[in-house]
Amino acid sequence: MKSVSRFEANLLRVLQSFLGRAPARQAANLVMRQSSAPPCLSRAAVELIQDHLQKGVVSYLAHAGWKHERYLRDGRVATGRLWERTAPEHLGLTFSGHSLEILVWLMTTGARNSKPTWRPAHGQLTVGDRFLFFLALHCLRNNDEGKVLARHGILHQDGLIRLAFPDLMAHTRAATFWPPWTTGVGACILEALQRTLTNRWLEIERGKERASDVKVLTALGQSQDAVLVSFAETLTAAGRWDLARFLLQTLAELLRDAPSSNRWLGNVDLDSMRLAARMDVQRAALTLVRCASTLQQWDAQARTVGYFDEGYAAAQLWKSDWESAGGAQICQHAEAILREIEPLKA
Amino acid sequence: MSRAYRIRVQESLRRVITAEDHVSTQLELLELLPVEQMAELLAAELERAGFEKKGNTLTRQNKDVIIEIDPKTANVSVRVQSSTEVEVKGERAAILNREAHRDQNKKTEEATRTELRKDLNKKVDDKKAALETEVTKKLQGSLADIRRELDQVVNRVTAEALKKKAAQMGRITELSEDKASGSLTIVLEV
Numbered sequence: 001m002k003s004v005s006r007f008e009a010n011l012l013r014v015l016q017s018f019l020g021r022a023p024a025r026q027a028a029n030l031v032m033r034q035s036s037a038p039p040c041l042s043r044a045a046v047e048l049i050q051d052h053l054q055k056g057v058v059s060y061l062a063h064a065g066w067k068h069e070r071y072l073r074d075g076r077v078a079t080g081r082l083w084e085r086t087a088p089e090h091l092g093l094t095f096s097g098h099s100l101e102i103l104v105w106l107m108t109t110g111a112r113n114s115k116p117t118w119r120p121a122h123g124q125l126t127v128g129d130r131f132l133f134f135l136a137l138h139c140l141r142n143n144d145e146g147k148v149l150a151r152h153g154i155l156h157q158d159g160l161i162r163l164a165f166p167d168l169m170a171h172t173r174a175a176t177f178w179p180p181w182t183t184g185v186g187a188c189i190l191e192a193l194q195r196t197l198t199n200r201w202l203e204i205e206r207g208k209e210r211a212s213d214v215k216v217l218t219a220l221g222q223s224q225d226a227v228l229v230s231f232a233e234t235l236t237a238a239g240r241w242d243l244a245r246f247l248l249q250t251l252a253e254l255l256r257d258a259p260s261s262n263r264w265l266g267n268v269d270l271d272s273m274r275l276a277a278r279m280d281v282q283r284a285a286l287t288l289v290r291c292a293s294t295l296q297q298w299d300a301q302a303r304t305v306g307y308f309d310e311g312y313a314a315a316q317l318w319k320s321d322w323e324s325a326g327g328a329q330i331c332q333h334a335e336a337i338l339r340e341i342e343p344l345k346a
Numbered sequence: 347m348s349r350a351y352r353i354r355v356q357e358s359l360r361r362v363i364t365a366e367d368h369v370s371t372q373l374e375l376l377e378l379l380p381v382e383q384m385a386e387l388l389a390a391e392l393e394r395a396g397f398e399k400k401g402n403t404l405t406r407q408n409k410d411v412i413i414e415i416d417p418k419t420a421n422v423s424v425r426v427q428s429s430t431e432v433e434v435k436g437e438r439a440a441i442l443n444r445e446a447h448r449d450q451n452k453k454t455e456e457a458t459r460t461e462l463r464k465d466l467n468k469k470v471d472d473k474k475a476a477l478e479t480e481v482t483k484k485l486q487g488s489l490a491d492i493r494r495e496l497d498q499v500v501n502r503v504t505a506e507a508l509k510k511k512a513a514q515m516g517r518i519t520e521l522s523e524d525k526a527s528g529s530l531t532i533v534l535e536v
Contacts, residue, residue: 345493
C-alpha cells in the first residue's frame with residue numbers, strides 16, 4: 001500500500017480522468033485549484049504516475065485502435081489491429097520529465113495565468129508528452145479549464161493539438177509542427193485517433209448550427225483552414241493520405257442528407273452585413289466542406305498512379321477509402337453547398 | 347433666487363462619406379488548353395464584351411459598378427463604390443445662470459456643444475450606414491445580370507477552346523453551333 005499526499009492523490013485522480021478512467025468533471029473540479037505545488041513529488045507518487053501512464057495510455061490506445069483496419073507501413077498496406085500493423089516493440093511511447101511538469105503545473109492556479117511559467121523548448125517534448133497534453137485538452141475541452149489551458153501557447157504549434165482542437169485555438173497564428181505525427185509511433189497514434197478526430201470535427205461542425213457570433217465563427221473557420229491546408233500539404237509530402245481518413249468520414253456523415261449551407265451559419269444575421277463580409281463569414285464557416293475538393297484532387301491524382309509507379313499502394317488505399325466513404329457523392333453535395341454561397345455562380 | 351437664461355447652440359457638419367462593397371469569385375473555366383491560351387481566349391472574349399485592359403486585369407465600369415477580371419487566374423471581382431457629401435445641422439438649448447461664474451457657464455455651453463457634435467456625428471454615421479445598405483443592395487441587384495453575362499462569356503470561351511483543341515487533334519469536317527441552346531457539335535477526321 002503506497003501512501004501519497006492530498007496534492008498527489010488529486011493529481012492521480014486528474015490523470016485517471018485524462019486517461020478516460022474517471023469522469024472529465026472530476027478533473028475539471030481538481031485542476032488549477034492549488035495555490036502552489038510541492039517542491040517535489042514523493043517516490044511513491046512518481047511510481048504511481050508512471051504506472052498510470054504505462055497502463056492507461058496503452059489501454060486508451062488499445063480501445064481506440066482495436067479495429068481491423070488498413071494503413072500504410074513503409075509504402076505498403078498493412079492490415080489488422082494497431083498492434084498487428086506495427087509490432088508492439090515499435091509502439092513504445094516515452095514520457096519525459098515534462099509530462100510530470102505538465103501534470104504538476106496543471107494542478108496549480110498558476111496554470112490560469114496568462115503567461116505560464118512552464119514553457120518547455122519545442123524540440124524537448126517527446127511524442128508521449130505531446131499525447132499527454134492532447135489527453136488533458138480532450139478531457140477538459142468542454143470546461144472552462146480546457147479553454148484556459150488552450151489559451152497558452154505551449155503546444156499551439158503541435159499538429160495533433162491543432163488538428164483536434166481548432167475551436168479552442170481559433171486565434172493562434174503559429175505555424176503547425178507535424179513531424180511527430182506523420183512518422184513512427186506518432187503516426188500510429190494518429191491512426192488510432194481517427195474516430196476521435198471524426199467525432200471532434202463533427203462536434204465542431206454541428207456546433208456551428210448554434211453559432212451567433214460572426215467573429216467567433218470566422219476565427220474558427222480560419223483556424224480550421226490553416227490546420228487543414230497545412231495537414232494536407234504534410235500528408236501529401238509524407239505520402240500518408242490514409243491519415244486523413246477521418247476527414248472523409250466526417251464529411252460523409254455531415255453531408256449524408258445533402259444539407260443546405262444554412263446549417264453552418266447558425267443564427268448569424270447575414271442580412272445586415274455587407275456582401276463582402278457576408279461572403280467572408282460563409283466561406284470561413286464552410287472551410288471543412290471546401291476541403292472536399294482537396295480530397296477529390298487526391299482521388300484524381302491517385303487514379304493516375306500506375307502499378308509500377310511509386311506510391312501505388314498509397315494511391316490504391318486512398319481510392320478504396322474514397323469509394324467506401326462515397327467520395328463522389330460527398331463532392332457533389334459539397335459543390336452544391338458551396339455554390340449556394342457564391343453569388344456569381346448559377 | 348438664481349436668474350436663469352436660455353441659450354441656443356447651433357452646429358453644422360459637412361463630410362464626404364464613402365461606402366464600398368464587393369464580391370469576388372473564380373470563373374469556372376475548363377482546362378481544355380494550357381492556362382496561357384485559355385487566358386488569351388478569355389481576354390479576347392471580355393474585350394468583345396466591352397472590358398478594357400488595365401494592367402493585368404480587364405475592367406468595365408457601369409455607373410458605380412466596377413467589374414475586374416484577371417484572365418490568368420480567372421478571378422472576378424465586382425465592386426460598387428459610392429460617395430456623397432452630406433451636411434447635417436443641429437441645434438441644442440442650454441440653461442445658464444446669470445449669477446453663476448462665467449467659467450461655469452462657458453463649461454455648460456461647451457458641454458452642450460460637445461453633445462450636439464456627438465448627435466451630428468451619429469447622424470453622419472446613420473447616413474453612412476444607409477449609404478452602405480444602398481450600395482450592398484445595388485451590388486446584389488447587379489449580380490444576376492453580371493452572372494448571366496459571365497456565364498455566356500465562359501460558354502463562348504469554352505466553345506472557342508473546344509474548336510482549337512479539335513483542330514489540334516485532326517481536321518474538322520463539320521461544325522454546328524446552336525447559340526440559343528449553347529450546344530456545339532464538332533465532327534473530326536483524325
